[in-house]
Amino acid sequence: MKNKKFSIRKFINDIHLWLGLGSGIILFLVCLSGTILAFEHEIKDFFAEEVHVEVGTAKHSVENLSKLLEESDQGFVTGVTLPDIETEPYVFTVKKDPKERRGSQIMVDPFTANMHTIKKSGADVFLMSMFRLHRWLLLDIPVGRPIVGVATIIFLVLSISGIVLWFPRKFKWKQFKRGFTIKTSANWKRISHDIHNTLGFYSCVFLVIMCITGLCWSFDGYREGLGNLMGAPIFDRSGPKIETGALSKSENITIDQAIALANEKLDYEGELSVSLPNKKNNYYSFRKYNNNNWSPVTADRLYMDTGGEILFVDVFQDKPMNVKIASLIRPIHTGEVLGMFSKTLYFLACLIGTSLPITGTLIWWNKLKQKRKRKLGNPLV
Incomplete structure (x- = not known):
């Protein structure tokens, strides 16, 4: 029996293999829910009830619409969003109790003053389940949040080690070329290997970004440390200090x-x-x-x-640039930062991330079967 020499590459490969097998199911669920949430707003808008605005010659004032809302026993108005498109309704936020955290939203036609309360649809319920799956695996927050956090750290290690393993042992163009393409004419074993290797390489940058930013929700210490490193607090929702007496x-x-x-x-x-x-x-x-x-x-x-x-x-x-980046951690994580372009890239990257535990397991299983066949064919091996 020949002893295989230890090498750094083999060590990285073993780390990549066993961490991937151990966390595969969790990573699959987190990536699958993340893929769906990439177009969360678009899905909600698709299933939401449409309110047709009848464009007229004159609009009601916001002050008047607020009074009409309060007179209709909808509650008191705490805010309003005015769209930049004339054919879209105003969206008022109203509360019946000051202790309410968010209140309810009512769409109002500024020309006719017709009101429509925004209600949760089946899509809202489904997406909330996907959100809870993505963040906490549908578990209690104190239990699910650290599990997802640890899985995210593992995924970060897998992404970095995957990049290292993608590079061929010999730095020749012929070897590099294989890592950029999928040989669709090969058997399914080779195709699954190419999908894992090639698509994993193409998506690795986005997956690393998702992991680095995603850890801000899992561990408070990490979020504070990253904020200190950047020189700007992350998730800072505080406004300027205004002296009310002045x-x-x-x-x-x-x-x-x-x-x-x-x-x-x-x-x-x-x-x-x-x-x-x-x-x-x-x-x-x-x-x-x-x-x-x-x-x-x-x-x-x-x-x-x-x-x-x-x-x-x-x-x-x-x-300053550091403050900009710190304030954009959430949209950088979700892909909203550049609109539909970045959302599409994140959707594809997350979809590939969902496939990686599956293709990785298939590669391991195929190699395991081949090893067993070799042992059966040559008992001395």
């Missing part, structure tokens, strides 16, 4: 006047969301998305007191 004491302006002032300051086309003043924050908070920006998920923020004085303007493009 707010203008001039006469209060209407919601529509506040919106007009905000659009004047943020002078470009795009969707505008408004959070109305409340007991905790007695000022308007605006968030606007620029249609001409490089990313559809970046927004500028503006804060205004009830008298119309602009308190603070937070323009995304003016932020």
Whole structure:
């Protein structure tokens, strides 16, 4: 019997093999749910009820629509989103109890004042299940979150070791060429190997990015450490510190006047969301998305007191690069950062990631069968 010499490549291959076999089912479920969630918003929109806006000559004011909502016993208005397309409805956020976390959303035709409460569809329920599967494996959060976190670390190791193993032993173009193509004319064993090797290589960069960013949800210490390394907090939802005592004491302006002032300051086309003043924050908070920006998920923020004085303007493009990246961790993880283009790339990469545990297991099983056949054919081996 010949003893195989130990090598770094064999060690990396063993790590890649056994970690992959041990975590295959979990990685399959996490990647499968992630593949579906790549187009979460598009799926929701497809199954959501459409509200037709009858474009007329004059719109109701936001102030008037808010009063109509409150008079119809829908609750009190806490915010509104104004689309940049005339044929789309306004979306009001209303609460019947101030203690409600999010409240409910009501679509309103600004021309006719027709109201339609947004209700959860079957797609919403399904996607929430996929979200819970992706984040916690449908388990309790304290149990599922660390399991997914450890599986993500393993997937990161698998992705990096896979890149190393993709490189041939001999650095010749003929050897490299095999790693870029799938030999479709070969038998299914060779095809499964090529799918694992080639498609895994093409998707590895995206999978590594998903792993590095995904760990921010699994481990608080990792998220804080990454934020410290970047020099900017991750998932920072805090706004600027505004001294409420220093707010203008001039006469209060209407919601529509506040919106007009905000659009004047943020002078470009795009969707505008408004959070109305409340007991905790007695000022308007605006968030606007620029249609001409490089990313559809970046927004500028503006804060205004009830008298119309602009308190603070937070323009995304003016932020330092590290702050920009830290604030975009979520869309970088989901693929939303560059819109449909990056979503499609992430969908394909995650779909390949879903196949890797399957093809990897098939490769191992085929090699195991071949090894058994060799032993049966030559008892001295």
